[in-house]
Amino acid sequence: MGGVLELFAQPAFVAGVGALLILLALNAFYFFWRSGREREARDRALAQERALRRQFEAVMTSSRDGVVIVTQSGEVALVSDTACAILGLRQSDSVGTPLARLPIRAVDAHMRPMVPGAAFARTEDGRPRVIGVPGRRGADDIRWLHVRSRPVDDAADGRPLTIVTVMDTTGLREAAEALSRSDAQFRRAMENAPTGMALIDLEWRLMEVNRAFAEMMGSTVAALRGTPFSALSHPQDLHAERDQLQRLYDGHQNHFSVEKRYVKADGNVVWAVLDVGLVRYAGGAPDHYVVQVRDTTEVRMRSELMQHRAMHDPLTGLANRNLFNEVLSDLLAQPDADSRVGVIAVDLDGFKGLNDRFGHAIGDNALVHVAGVLRSATGGRGTVARLGGDEFVIAVQDTDCSKALFEIAAAIHDGLRAPLGVKRHQIQLAASLGIAMADEDTIAGGSAALLSAADAAMYRAKAAGKSRTEVYEPSMRIADDNQTALAAELARAIENGDLVLHYQPILELATRTVVGYEALVRWQHPTRGLLLPGAFLPLISDRGLASTAGAALVEQAAQFLERSPSDTVWVSLNVSADQLGDSAFADGVLAAIGRHHLSPQRVVVELTEASLVNPNTRIRHELTELRNAGVPILLDDFGTGVSPLSYLRDLPVSGVKLDMSFVAGIPEDPAGARVSRALGALARELGLATIAEGIETEAQAQFLADCGWRYGQGWLFGVAQPAATALSQHPHTGTSLIDPRPAEPDPVLGDR
CATH class of the missing domain: 3.30.450.20 (PAS domain)
Structure with a gap:
């Protein structure tokens, strides 16, 4: 024991023990330090794992695609909320359940049933599989899914897992189908x-x-x-x-x-x-x-045709007054007009007598022939126009205008020397010509001044013996002044009531009883006697007196009807487009009807086709206003002119009057007979009253009656007479014109 104590007491032993204790203390400290780091690392790993799991759960929750994880044994290890919503599953019932036992009813792209195992199996090419599952909107609703399966190794134990992603493509599929339908509809719409x-x-x-x-x-x-x-x-x-x-x-x-x-x-x-x-x-x-x-070819051609018709004479195809004034105004606006521009006024000699002898049809043929002569004589050196009736005019522009004017005038006379052959007749035509050169005065006065100068020269040619040419000179202004004085006299005549109406009877062809009259204006001149319309109507139009004259004549016609013993007889008044457009004429007609207590159907407004070329909206409105009030609208000169058939459809027309040019040749003229028959059939088909004018023979009257023309007028039945004579001379029918008779082939004016 003492030896042991001595051993412990030795310094070497004490030192060794101390070293050992220090080493043990250091080793214990190291192990405590290391275990602390391991705990910290483990805590960090756990925290990171929790964070990753939260992130994974967040991704799984927020993803629009569903995720199903299947173990090697075929059990569902995980199913996301999105997958549950898409497949109609509950998460608590799905996790741990074999994939084959999932309560899923699936079909393939061809609507064939599929078991879940096949629906979620991996495709050979790795592409998504298209399956359908029941939707939420009934038995017929299918939700279409893209399913993709791919195997992975579990990082924890190395066992393989299958990750199935499910994407709902129903919306995309519906959008694609809608786009396809829209494209197909567009294609079909485009094709058809x-x-x-x-x-x-x-x-x-x-x-x-x-x-x-x-x-x-x-x-x-x-x-x-x-x-x-x-x-x-x-x-x-x-x-x-x-x-x-x-x-x-x-x-x-x-x-x-x-x-x-x-x-x-x-x-x-x-x-x-x-x-x-x-x-x-x-x-x-x-x-x-x-x-x-x-x-728009047809529309454009129709528009161009209408424009051409609006600017050209319907009978001859020449320029009309409107186009001629435009052309002449353009020529006079050029800087050298006083040496290069001139006008030739042409008026046929004895044309009225030709019309009276042979009829309007022959007269029209003569006018067409004259138009051809004027074109040929002008030879492209100017513009030829027909102003109306037998009045023609030529505007010439040439470097040597004076020479060109005389050459054209000479060629016109030469061309007219050849007789015109019509139905075994040789008609000799002639014309009086007036020439006027542009100068400072006529340029300042515009196209009207130069045309007036040429007219003055033409009237001098007529006064000097006709069939000749005269050149305008200042002394001829007197004639123009006379026209101005005559216009002032005409204005006073309208105011004083010197314009009077004569009445030509209109008969029902079947019964030969008078049913109405056409009112024809005359001027009872204090010194020159009774003047026919040709002597003053142009002045009424040129001087803007149409509205005033029309109002006075409407009042006369109303007084005539009031004095008539029949309460059904009617009067037709010739009205031009100049009198329409501002509702003044319509107001005057309706006021006269009211003042004299007349039935509106007894006052008939008679329009010529020429007055209806390009009618403006106001004219149509005024005609409609009259027709709505019961005033019949009659279309005169039916079959002539250029108005399209659309006028009969679009305007409030109640009846038509067959132009006398078609009546003149029947029944001997086969062409005229066919045209008269066809026009009558057309008018009756449109529900229009039918009147034929210019009847001069019993054969014409009978033929027209047989063709279905209901009414007629002309020299056969009587000429225009003053009001008192007309009222006492003709017996009137007791049947009102406005009373329809179903057995007849066409209605009366008031029916439409």
């Missing part, structure tokens, strides 16, 4: 549209066209695909849309329209309105153009 349609790329090449467009261009759909659209344009309209296209491309406008010409495959030209719109991508970049091409 009656208007030409095309899709054009940004290089202005045809991508697709419809059948209507191909037919418009005289080609086929296949032949037009890929064709530059500009290749179809008329050479003069090649770049008609270029500036508009650039503005459309740059976004300065949404669409544009332009009318232009295209050349069809057969070389014919078609007018069309091109409507262009630009389709852009969602970001705004241009993609392609959509165009409509509407064929």
Whole structure:
């Protein structure tokens, strides 16, 4: 024991023990330090794992795609909330359940049933599988899913897992189907549209066209695909849309329209309105153009025809007064007009006698012949116009105008020397010509002054023996002054009641009883006696007296009807377009009807076709106002002139009067007979009353009655007489014109 104590007491032993204790203390400290770090690392790992799990759960919860994790044994290890919502599962019932036992009713893309195992199995090419599951809107609702399966190794124990992602594509599928339907509908609409349609790329090449467009261009759909659209344009309209296209491309406008010409495959030209719109991508970049091409050839031709008719004489095709005034005004506006411009006024000699002897049809033939002579004599050196009746005028522009005027005048006389052969008759025509050169005075006075000077020279030629040419000189102004004085005298005559109406009877052809009258104006001049309309009607129009004269004559006609023993007889008043448009005439007619307590159907407004060329809206309104009040509208000179049949449809017309030019040749003239029969049938088909004028023989009256013309007037039944004579001379029918008789072939004026 003592030895042991001595051993512990030795210094070496003490030192060794101390070293050992220090070493043990250091080792204990190291282990405590290391265990603390391990705890910290473990805590950090656990915290990181919790964070990752939260992130995973957040991703699984917020993802639009569902996720199902299946173990190697085929059990569901995890199913996301999104997957539950898409597949109609509950998470508590799904986790741990074999995949094959999941309560899922699935079908493939062909609507064939599928078990869950097959629905979620991996495809051979790795692409998604398309399956359908029941939706929420009934038994017929299917939700379409994209299912993708891929195996992975579990990082924990190395066992394989299968991750199944489920994406609901129902909305995308419906959008695609809607887009497909929309595209199909657009294609069908485009293919079956009656208007030409095309899709054009940004290089202005045809991508697709419809059948209507191909037919418009005289080609086929296949032949037009890929064709530059500009290749179809008329050479003069090649770049008609270029500036508009650039503005459309740059976004300065949404669409544009332009009318232009295209050349069809057969070389014919078609007018069309091109409507262009630009389709852009969602970001705004241009993609392609959509165009409509509407064929306006017929509309344009009709418009040009109407414009031509408005500016040309319907009988001869020459320029009318409106066009002539425009042409002459343009010539006089040129700086050298005083040495290069002149006018020839032409008036036929004895034309009224020709009309009275042979009828209006022969007179019209003569006017057409004269028009041809004037064209030939002018030879393209001027504009030939017919101002009305047998009055013609020529505006000439030439470097040696004086010489040209005399050459044309001489050629006119030579051309008229050849007789006109009509139905075994040789008719000799002649004309009086007046020449006027432009000078300072006529240029200052405009086209009217120069035309007035030529008229003065023409009247001098008539006074000097006719069939000759006179040149205007200042002394002839006296004649023009006389016209002005006559116009002032006419104005006073209207105010004093010197314009009077004579009445020509209109009979029912079947019964030969008087049913109405046409009122024809005369001037009871204090010194010159009774003047016919030709002596003063032009002055009424030229001097703007039509409205005043019309009001006075309406009052006379109303007084005549009031004195008539029959309460059904009617009077037709000739009315020109000059009297219409401001409602003053209509107001005057209705006021007179009221003052004299007349039935509105007894006052008939008779219009000539020539007065209806391009009627404006106000004229139509006034006619409609009269017709609505019960006043019948009668269309005179039916069959002549240029008014289209649309007037009979669009204007409130109640009846028509067959022009006497068609009556003159019947029944001997087969052509005239056919035309009269056809016009009568047309009028009756339209429900219009039918009146034939210019009846001079019993044969004409019987033929017209047999053709269905109900009423007639003419020399056979009596000429125009003063009011007192007309009332006492003709027995009147007891049947009102406005009472329809169903057995007759056409209605009366008041029926329509």
